[in-house]
Amino acid sequence: MTEILKLENVTVRYGGRSGINAVDDVSLEVGRGETLALVGESGCGKSTLARAVLRVQPISSGRIIFDGEDISRLSERALRPVRRRMQMIFQDPFSSLDPLVSVGDSILEPRRAFDKKIGKAELDKLLADVGLSPEYARRRPGQLSGGQCQRVGIARALSIEPELIVADEPVSSLDVSMQAQLLNLLKRSVRTRSISLIFISHDLRAVRFLADRVAVMEKGRIVECGRAGEILEQPQHPFTKRLVAAIPQIAV
Ligand SMILES: Nc1ncnc2c1ncn2[C@@H]1O[C@H](COP(=O)(O)OP(=O)(O)OP(=O)(O)O)[C@@H](O)[C@H]1O
Ligand SMILES: [Mg+2]
Incomplete structure (x- = not known):
């Protein structure tokens, strides 16, 4: 190993x-x-x-x-x-997301921190990978269920293609x-x-x-x-x- x-x-x-x-x-x-x-x-x-x-x-x-x-x-x-x-997924999906930031921007934030270019097609794919349709990108965390918020948390973690x-x-x-x-x-x-x-x-x-x-x-x-x-x-x-x-x- x-x-x-x-x-x-x-x-x-x-x-x-x-x-x-x-x-x-x-x-x-x-x-x-x-x-x-x-x-x-x-x-x-x-x-x-x-x-x-x-x-x-x-x-x-x-x-x-x-x-x-x-x-x-x-x-x-x-x-x-x-x-x-490396990335973290947190226990509380609501408080780990900024309530004022759209789902799309939340997902892309770690990626942008490293200056990586990412297009809408990639965002849609990340959303699809966690079972959310593209319309969710414009929503705020307050408009999601707890489960949907945690899907966003997972997409966010996956966005930078971490190894851990x-x-x-x-x-x-x-x-x-x-x-x-x-x-x-x-x-x-x-x-x-x-x-x-x-x-x-x-x-x-x-x-x-x-x-x-x-x-x-x-x-x-x-x-x-x-x-x-x-x-x-x-x-x-x-x-x-x-x-x-x-x-x-x-x-x-
Ligand atoms: N910032 C801190 N300052 C001082 N002590 C702390 C701090 N954070 C945690 N502790 C103490 O360290 C120990 C371990 O805490 P930790 O949060 O790592 O446990 P845990 O296994 O994650 O517990 P839980 O299952 O409840 O989340 C506990 O006794 C806790 O009170
Ligand atoms: Mg703990």
């Missing part, structure tokens, strides 16, 4: 000496085209780790290696070419039937483009559907990591066993 991302002993500490290690000595790899799910209880450090990967959260120690390059201490300027290769997407609880604000549709869309989007995905979720059924591998986090540490089928069917760590047992459909 050639990895797109490698974390080596990454620690993120909040609050100085007397603070806590929200991420504590984490080492992980994500392969090209692979979906890695990051699961664990609320407050275990998933979002902090996601932000560290995208270099929006400083790390206290360790290394973040993206496509063979240590990016953990690159300047903002040196990071620019790296930033266009980090999706932090991307469907948890949606109702169950909408979650299934959006998980399908996300899976199709990353598979057809061979995009690597870090998928953060509380929902082990969603993890089972989407993930190749699963990393289980507890109190800032990775306590178990392996193939999704193995982790979900034969969890080894007591914490993972409890997580799996909490989902009756998956418990064996």
Whole structure:
């Protein structure tokens, strides 16, 4: 497996000496085209780790290696070419979009930040890829449902053709039937483009559907990591066993 991302002993500490290690000595790899799910209880450090990967959260120690390059201490300027290769999909589709900006402009914004030319045909294709017709380009987020907003969030992430997407609880604000549709869309989007995905979720059924591998986090540490089928069917760590047992459909 050639990895797109490698974390080596990454620690993120909040609050100085007397603070806590929200991420504590984490080492992980994500392969090209692979979906890695990051699961664990609320407050275990998933979002902090996601932000560290995208270099929006400083790390206290360790290394973040993206496509063979240590990016953990690159300047903002040196990071620019790296930033266009990774994207984030947020939990709350409404608040992640600017209410005053049209859907079309929202989708194209990351692309324009890198001076890429993009025509209407490409915008229409991005909309079509996420199941929206071209008329939606002129709408504002307030004129969309939650599910449609998250489709826009996915189109926005896809617009720069990233190699890595980090999706932090991307469907948890949606109702169950909408979650299934959006998980399908996300899976199709990353598979057809061979995009690597870090998928953060509380929902082990969603993890089972989407993930190749699963990393289980507890109190800032990775306590178990392996193939999704193995982790979900034969969890080894007591914490993972409890997580799996909490989902009756998956418990064996
Ligand atoms: N900016 C911050 N300053 C100080 N502490 C923080 C900050 N952000 C998060 N924390 C703390 O770090 C720990 C990990 O938080 P984080 O948001 O990464 O967890 P999470 O696994 O994403 O939780 P959830 O599932 O609820 O989203 C928590 O104890 C949290 O209170
Ligand atoms: Mg979180």
